[in-house]
Amino acid sequence: MQADTAMAATPASAVAAAAVVIEGVDKHFGKVQALRSLSAHIHYGRLTGLVGPDGAGKTTLMRILTGLLVPNAGRVTLAGYDVVKDNDAIHVASGYMPQRFGLYEDLSVMENMRLYAQLRGMDADRNADLFAELLDFTRLGPFTKRLAGKLSGGMKQKLGLACALMARPKVLLLDEPGVGVDPVSRQDLWRMVQALTDEGMAVVWSTAYLDEAERCESVLLLNQGQLLFDGPPQQLTAQLEGRSFRLENVGAERRAVLTEALDLESVSDGVIQGAGVRVVLRDGAQASQIQALADRARVALAPVPARFEDAFIDLLGGGPGGTSTLAERLPPVELGSDIAVSCRNLTKRFGEFTATDQVSFEVRKGEIFGLLGPNGAGKSTTFKMLCGLLKPTAGEAHVVGHDLRRATGAAKSRLGYMAQKFSLYGLLSVQQNLEFSAGVYGLEGNTRRERIAEMIETFDLSEWLSATPDSLPLGHKQRLALACSLMHRPPVLFLDEPTSGVDPITRREFWTHINGLARKGVTIMVTTHFMDEAEYCDRVAMLSRARLIALDTPDALKRAAANAEHPDPTMEDAFIHLVESADREMEAAA
């Protein structure tokens, strides 16, 4: 329905000159339907976002557009060529940057560029101008001799972009260029793509980050192989006009308020934003219920502009409820001390390279504590030292009063850990995974049976007990991972980019549990790439170049970044501001 209105809004002449025309495309792999009768247009001189969670069909569509996959039904023309019949012409007219860079890691930056030029049938020696231009454009000039494998995530993406731009394509297809790239490098990528669309190129940017969608001029929103929306993102967010509100400065009670708000009938979605709670009302619902909640909490209720993510969740029928069945069953955490995790002068050196330099902080019981930083800033290294995966070169780290270096076993038995990839045993069944994590934390006899039964009931896993974790739907897989890491009821939970590549609904469900755990006094340590997830944290430690450059509440960090240009900065603005000013200080000191 949305797709129709978008089509009507586009003048007929523009349709005729569309860069890409997709007509009724179907694609299935065995029984899995990756794309269902998809039709859309992509235009020159525009940045088109291909938006959707993992498994929505973004990569499949990209690969059909580049002629790498043949659709089961329907047809696609790119720059006037049929992608199946004129396959050879497609490779000239399009530039494609796959998700995994597609670079040769053992070749230098320059060698990669020369190779791609030659693959495109260009004489690398005659194109010195083009090379200089691309290097200047991507700011890779100083690194031409460096091996591609040694570049940071952001620099790899820029090199991939330079290689994809080699033959001056008419249509540029970028498959998740923002993944593994920190906000500073991402800013750079946006700038480059902007310059390209200004020249008239059609650029397709696929992403699972919904905040990236708002930057695109036009958006194709995919979910489970279906096109939910086609048009400018503002058009979609406009439908939610007047339905987004924020309870301002709720402070310490915000998690309780969020739980209450999400359980209201009139509220479809809600998240924590710094000290406030942001809610989206259901279609046609009145603000009376939420106003009553605001009054009870004695806070102000302010309307806020709708976001693209609100619209997406709304299209999917709203987020999950606010009550965590998991947290309800847990007894409150009792600790001898108010400090759950602490580190002093924590330092890690790998040979000459200092990954973490004299980092100190304390995390209070029941706090959600975020570690943020650009790639290679030392965030993972610090995190790994705090949960005992790496031994510090100097300094010390304590978990619940136990020194990680001396009382390793004692400290480790008091912490839970969940990683990005969920770290489940794919060869074992769900039941066996649960049994294993209970056993490896030393649970025996009745306790063990009770805990496993409790987790199965809480996370609704009883149907899946004999299935392998890989066959579970993403949401259930995440629940299983959480169940495994909480089996021994740790007072401290470490989450390493827990929601990378997870759809927003599953992400909401996850954070509902985390909020519930924090309310029971479980201390949460989290690293994340999602800036809006940083908003859930009580405090955020920002790392850059191995040093701790800021440590404060998300609101305070945002306030510090406010200026005339950005009066109400986002978390991402604050991040970029902090990293850049820290870099300036370093340079001034040097």
Add this chain to the structure above:
Amino acid sequence: MLTSAFSFTRLRAQFIKEVLSVLRDPRSRMVVFVPPILQLLVFAFAATLEVRNVDIAVYNQDAGRWSHELVQRLDSARFITHVRHVDSQRQLHEMIDRGEVIAALAIPVDFSRTIAAGDSGRAQVLVDGRRSNSGQITVAYLSTIAADVGAEVVPDAQAPTPVVVRHWFNPNLVYRWFIVPGLTGILALFSALLITSLSIARERELGTFDQLLVSPTSTPEIIISKSLPALAIGTLLGLFMISAGVFLFGIPFTGSFALLLASLVLFIASVVGIGLMISAVSMTQQQAILGAFAIGVPAVLMSGFATPVENMPLVLQWLAQAIPLTHFLIIVEGSFLKAMPPGEVLSSLWPLAVIALASMTMASFFVRGRLQ
């Protein structure tokens, strides 16, 4: 909450996980079950140093009695399938060139005449040098036949047999008697090496190794839980091959079974240690498999299975002493055919124990090193 350095609950959980992983991982399963069955078939029916089922070409220009006698004997020789008669020297060459026959016999016109005159007859033998090993054996067989004919010519003469060779322990030089006991060691080596080298690498690839390292489990527990399944499977496989040797191939087992079992366990333990080291340094399962073969193949070549250790340069001889297979081969071959006395077994057993201890200790350091 249990936080001691060693807990049987944690160990049991990990042991179950390891056994399930080995049995459910198609790669590990292939390592465990396919090679023994394949090797058994190969060695039972194909691999042999004896020459059988070959064709011989004969260009007989002589029509006399003795050439007839010679060809008759060739015809009835068991190792020859067909005797192909040709009528020119050129045809003889072509048949060898095309690989149709392994050897050709050219009997000159005056063969019988010369013998009748009391001289010794001469015939030419051409052998396919591309198959040098089988060729040489064929020539040896042919000389025996020729000598038999010669004996008939001069029945009274003393048979020219100055030396009578008697092969001890394996009087009929049955090839399998030699190869199957050695194979026991090689199969057990590769399966234990591959199972263990895949174990940590598999977890690292899946990201579960970090999950294991953040749990209170200790390095000895990880080592033990990863060693036991490989130790069990390797030992069972070794026993399976030993019983196949005894019951299927009928190789006389003359040594002490208890001592052989003890050395088998020690041998596998030292291999498991090496496998764990490979696994600790591999980032992916692919690297682990490559690593296992990069270590396993030279180890087999230098162990004395194919070539005697005494024939190697001195440095390699020393190195061979560090290879567990070298010592195990001595014991297993000795136990099968030689009725090796316990004292002799022990002199090969203690180096195995030393190697096992060293490799397990080093494996602990390698795995612990992953925590740095």
